[in-house]
Amino acid sequence: MRFSIWRITLKVIFVVFMLLIMIGPLVGIVIWSFARVWYWPSPIPQEFTLRYWLEVFRQGRVLNSLMLSVTIALLTVVFSITLAIPAAYGFARYKLPFERVLLLLFLMPQTFPQLPVFINLASIFGRMGLRGNIWGIILAHTMASLVFSLWIITATFKSIPVELEHVAQNLGASRFKTFWTVTFPLAIPGIIAGAIYVFLWSMGEFTAAFFIGAPFIQTAPVLMYTSSMGYNLQIASVIAIILVIPSLIFMVLIERFLKAEYIAGLGG
Amino acid sequence: MMVVLQTQNLCKSYGQVKALDDVNVYIEDAQLLAVIGPSGSGKTTLLRSIAGFVELDSGKILIKSKDVTNLPPEKRNVAMFFQNYALWPHMTVFENVAYGLKIRKYDKNTIRERVEWALDFLDIRSLAERKPSQLSGGQQQRVALARAIVIQPDVLLLDEPLSNLDAKIRMRIRFELKALQKRLKIPTLYVTHDQEEALSIADKIAIMHNGKVLQVGTPEEVYKNPVDLFIADFIGVNSVVKVKCAGEKLVEVGNLKLPVQKETVYVVIRAEETKVLPIQQRFDIAEGDLRLEGTIIGKLYLGSKYRYEIKIEGVDEVLFINSEEVYNVNEQVQIISRKGNFFIYEQ
Amino acid sequence: MEVRNRIVGFLLILPAFLILALLYVYPLIRAIWMSFIKDGFLSLANYAKAFDIYSRDILYSVVITSVTVGFVLVLSILLASYLRFKEWRFLDIMYRLPLFIPFLIVGHAMRIFLAPHGTLNSLLTRILKVEELPGFSRSWIGLLWTFVWVMTPYAALIILGAFRALDSSYIEAARNLGASKGKIVFTVIIPMCKPSIMVAAILTFVRTISSLTILVMIGPNTPNMITVDMMFRINFFNDWGVANALGVISYLIVIVLAVYYLRFMAAERGGIKG
Ligand SMILES: Nc1ncnc2c1ncn2[C@@H]1O[C@H](COP(=O)(O)OP(=O)(O)O)[C@@H](O)[C@H]1O
Ligand SMILES: [Mg+2]
Numbered sequence: 001m002r003f004s005i006w007r008i009t010l011k012v013i014f015v016v017f018m019l020l021i022m023i024g025p026l027v028g029i030v031i032w033s034f035a036r037v038w039y040w041p042s043p044i045p046q047e048f049t050l051r052y053w054l055e056v057f058r059q060g061r062v063l064n065s066l067m068l069s070v071t072i073a074l075l076t077v078v079f080s081i082t083l084a085i086p087a088a089y090g091f092a093r094y095k096l097p098f099e100r101v102l103l104l105l106f107l108m109p110q111t112f113p114q115l116p117v118f119i120n121l122a123s124i125f126g127r128m129g130l131r132g133n134i135w136g137i138i139l140a141h142t143m144a145s146l147v148f149s150l151w152i153i154t155a156t157f158k159s160i161p162v163e164l165e166h167v168a169q170n171l172g173a174s175r176f177k178t179f180w181t182v183t184f185p186l187a188i189p190g191i192i193a194g195a196i197y198v199f200l201w202s203m204g205e206f207t208a209a210f211f212i213g214a215p216f217i218q219t220a221p222v223l224m225y226t227s228s229m230g231y232n233l234q235i236a237s238v239i240a241i242i243l244v245i246p247s248l249i250f251m252v253l254i255e256r257f258l259k260a261e262y263i264a265g266l267g268g
Numbered sequence: 269m270m271v272v273l274q275t276q277n278l279c280k281s282y283g284q285v286k287a288l289d290d291v292n293v294y295i296e297d298a299q300l301l302a303v304i305g306p307s308g309s310g311k312t313t314l315l316r317s318i319a320g321f322v323e324l325d326s327g328k329i330l331i332k333s334k335d336v337t338n339l340p341p342e343k344r345n346v347a348m349f350f351q352n353y354a355l356w357p358h359m360t361v362f363e364n365v366a367y368g369l370k371i372r373k374y375d376k377n378t379i380r381e382r383v384e385w386a387l388d389f390l391d392i393r394s395l396a397e398r399k400p401s402q403l404s405g406g407q408q409q410r411v412a413l414a415r416a417i418v419i420q421p422d423v424l425l426l427d428e429p430l431s432n433l434d435a436k437i438r439m440r441i442r443f444e445l446k447a448l449q450k451r452l453k454i455p456t457l458y459v460t461h462d463q464e465e466a467l468s469i470a471d472k473i474a475i476m477h478n479g480k481v482l483q484v485g486t487p488e489e490v491y492k493n494p495v496d497l498f499i500a501d502f503i504g505v506n507s508v509v510k511v512k513c514a515g516e517k518l519v520e521v522g523n524l525k526l527p528v529q530k531e532t533v534y535v536v537i538r539a540e541e542t543k544v545l546p547i548q549q550r551f552d553i554a555e556g557d558l559r560l561e562g563t564i565i566g567k568l569y570l571g572s573k574y575r576y577e578i579k580i581e582g583v584d585e586v587l588f589i590n591s592e593e594v595y596n597v598n599e600q601v602q603i604i605s606r607k608g609n610f611f612i613y614e615q
Numbered sequence: 616m617e618v619r620n621r622i623v624g625f626l627l628i629l630p631a632f633l634i635l636a637l638l639y640v641y642p643l644i645r646a647i648w649m650s651f652i653k654d655g656f657l658s659l660a661n662y663a664k665a666f667d668i669y670s671r672d673i674l675y676s677v678v679i680t681s682v683t684v685g686f687v688l689v690l691s692i693l694l695a696s697y698l699r700f701k702e703w704r705f706l707d708i709m710y711r712l713p714l715f716i717p718f719l720i721v722g723h724a725m726r727i728f729l730a731p732h733g734t735l736n737s738l739l740t741r742i743l744k745v746e747e748l749p750g751f752s753r754s755w756i757g758l759l760w761t762f763v764w765v766m767t768p769y770a771a772l773i774i775l776g777a778f779r780a781l782d783s784s785y786i787e788a789a790r791n792l793g794a795s796k797g798k799i800v801f802t803v804i805i806p807m808c809k810p811s812i813m814v815a816a817i818l819t820f821v822r823t824i825s826s827l828t829i830l831v832m833i834g835p836n837t838p839n840m841i842t843v844d845m846m847f848r849i850n851f852f853n854d855w856g857v858a859n860a861l862g863v864i865s866y867l868i869v870i871v872l873a874v875y876y877l878r879f880m881a882a883e884r885g886g887i888k889g
Contacts (some may be wrong), residue, residue, distance in 0.1 A: 015705065024735060025727070027734065028724060028727040028733065083630060086631075088628040090625070090628040091626030091628065095858060097624075102628065106635065109639055111818065113842075113862065113865045115862065115865075116643070116646040117639055118642075118846065120855075121642045140638065143635060146635065203717075204718075204719065205717070224720070224723065234856025236723055240723050240724065243738075244717075247715040250715065252714075257787055264648055340790075342790045342793045345793075348791045356803055358807055372793060372799065419793070565851035
């Protein structure tokens with residue numbers, strides 16, 4: 001029964017099918033990133049080239065936009081995490097006034113359509129001179145990523161037994177001292193996870209970067225979009241791969257801790 | 269006599285741990301077989317393998333002479349009672365009990381009749397439309413039982429059914445359960461780590477240790493004739509004394525001189541059946557009775573009696589024995605255990 | 616002490632609160648406000664125009680999104696049921712792959728994969744030995760495919776989480792009474808995990824209807840979903856009023872759903888407690 005030929009055949013077919021539909025699209029972009037000439041109906045390009053990959057390392061559009069994205073993502077991480085740590089501690093340990101309203105507010109950006117907010121933010125920033133400026137994008141990214149950095153870190157704080165803090169306070173440490181010497185060190189893994197998460201999200205974010213960065217700022221996803229629209233599929237594919245690889249590595253690393261609430265925001 | 273359930277040479281290992289090691293037990297007619305043993309001895313694994321939730325390494329399970337070893341759980345007509353009751357919270361009591369009948373595709377009227385019979389049987393008819401969260405623990409337990417018996421299973425499997433209840437209720441339910449099992453005439457396998465519970469309700473007892481069944485017998489048999497040291501110690505309330513062989517293949521324990529083959533002798537003394545007397549008091553001891561002399565080194569007040577901690581000259585272990593008499597610490601006493609109330613094993 | 620505690624707590628969240636208030640709540644209110652402003656006056660003209668031009672697109676958005684939710688739910692429940700009963704690392708990893716790929720890249724990859732001369736067709740034509748196959752990359756089929764591809768893992772993660780959190784004894788009790796695995800899924804697991812399934816459905820709905828990136832990469836040119844209409848209104852017509860009206864309409868759709876959800880949860884809780 002268990003080793004029947006039917007079952008094995010079915011399983012093989014299913015595995016092939018899964019590989020095709022899940023990995024297939026990614027294989028497509030990898031092949032395109034090396035394609036120089038590719039005419040239908042050849043299954044692979046007629047000519048391969050490393051030209052588009054080399055362009056990444058040469059001074060130019062691709063490198064510039066990648067560097068820009070990294071800069072924006074790093075600053076976003078700094079702001080987002082700095083704001084999230086005290087707020088997360090507040091949510092985890094204090095009774096707050098209007099707690100339900102606050103909770104709702106801090107969940108809304110990820111559970112409510114974002115686009116109207118981003119376009120109005122673009123219009124507001126436009127009048128303040130923040131449109132077409134990387135600070136505008138950083139602010140928008142900080143706002144949007146705050147929600148999930150906050151929830152990841154809140155979960156981390158909540159998982160630390162409150163008794164550990166009581167012991168320190170009992171021994172005479174102030175609340176601040178307690179946080180700094182007990183809670184914070186224990187929360188570092190969670191904070192790092194949150195930071196990586198925010199970084200990856202910001203690197204791949206398109207909508208805010210597109211509306212607020214326009215027309216001068218081209219982050220990597222925006223450049224990818226314009227390349228793809230202009231049928232420069234090779235450049236688009238190279239950028240896509242560069243953006244995807246860190247995410248996949250991160251996925252493997254945190255696979256064990258993967259919880260639904262952590263990835264509410266990914267994708268964008 | 270008809271054998272309803274029989275396991276043959278069941279083996280199951282989890283890594284290095286042998287959870288079942290060549291287990292053979294059987295249930296005849298409407299007997300209640302209690303499986304006892306300390307925690308981790310493989311009782312749950314045995315029960316779950318009969319229900320089909322454990323994939324065995326080897327061995328066979330026969331139910332009504334039919335080999336069910338390779339049947340999935342849903343194809344075996346055995347009913348299991350879960351420790352946490354596992355009542356589905358989204359169904360009413362009626363729906364919970366009717367579930368197994370619906371699966372068996374009985375018509376509506378038959379289902380209604382049989383569910384009502386089961387609810388009446390357990391005296392919970394009035395709860396039929398409630399949800400499990402609206403029931404007390406005891407009521408939930410009855411619903412779980414009703415759900416198990418309504419399908420008229422070939423065997424009923426109970427895994428520590430009383431462990432969630434507090435001590436007083438446990439006593440009462442114990443007898444109710446036994447009465448219910450006798451009225452239903454349903455072959456039952458009852459797992460517990462509480463030897464007292466097993467002695468009081470079982471027709472037969474199987475004692476497990478490290479995945480092995482060490483002895484199977486009626487409660488009297490296992491109490492009176494435990495086949496090895498572990499069983500003697502596990503059943504009842506006992507004190508164990510370890511005596512090293514002095515040489516010459518002879519061991520002296522109190523008044524007894526025993527010829528032995530091995531190094532060490534263990535004496536298991538049933539604490540409930542042992543007397544503690546003042547050292548001077550004359551007492552006729554018959555052939556084969558055990559008499560020890562010792563000193564009281566501690567005592568605990570237990571209400572109706574005392575528990576004494578008694579040190580015996582030349583023996584490392586101290587004895588714990590209950591007595592209604594009053595002694596003081598450091599007082600010399602003699603300990604008398606009649607033949608049959610203590611057991612001697614060599615090892 | 617109690618009051619002091621509350622003040623300290625509020626001060627801790629204040630910076631984050633301010634950022635959200637300024638950069639989220641203010642634009643949100645502005646979106647609603649601007650949707651009622653036409654040429655400097657308060658009016659419903661933007662809505663009239665939005666419905667006039669885009670009623671078909673609004674309907675299309677709702678339909679595509681609902682169909683997506685339907686497929687996603689069926690697939691993720693199947694997946695979660697399978698993985699609840701059987702460990703299979705291959706499947707466990709495969710289904711989660713899309714979780715970490717930004718939407719834009721998914722859109723690009725699918726464009727290449729599903730194009731008339733794309734990776735999929737170049738394989739299929741070879742297997743089926745035909746000359747040409749239609750591509751799906753700029754059709755509703757491709758769009759649906761991509762949405763399902765990208766949304767299923769998230770829904771499945773939530774649902775599988777709930778399925779796995781369900782105590783095994785509930786499932787074993789049903790098997791013990793003779794229920795097959797399929798029967799157990801429908802009579803025990805799904806009813807007991809209904810709240811999580813609802814959450815998955817609603818989150819999928821919101822994420823789908825508010826997605827822009829996938830649409831600009833792979834969506835059909837017409838009809839369009841409202842997010843794309845909003846983008847066009849701004850980029851080509853500089854018409855913020857209608858764009859905001861469309862935004863508010865998408866909010867309303869989501870709010871209707873949220874209310875329904877809250878009602879459902881209240882009923883669920885009421886049902887159990889009586
Ligand atoms: N699913 C399992 N995986 C690994 N080890 C198990 C599993 N189930 C039982 N065991 C081991 O098998 C032994 C017997 O367990 P069990 O049958 O639960 O004992 P009991 O019910 O008598 O307490 C224990 O050592 C336990 O740790
Ligand atoms: Mg057990």
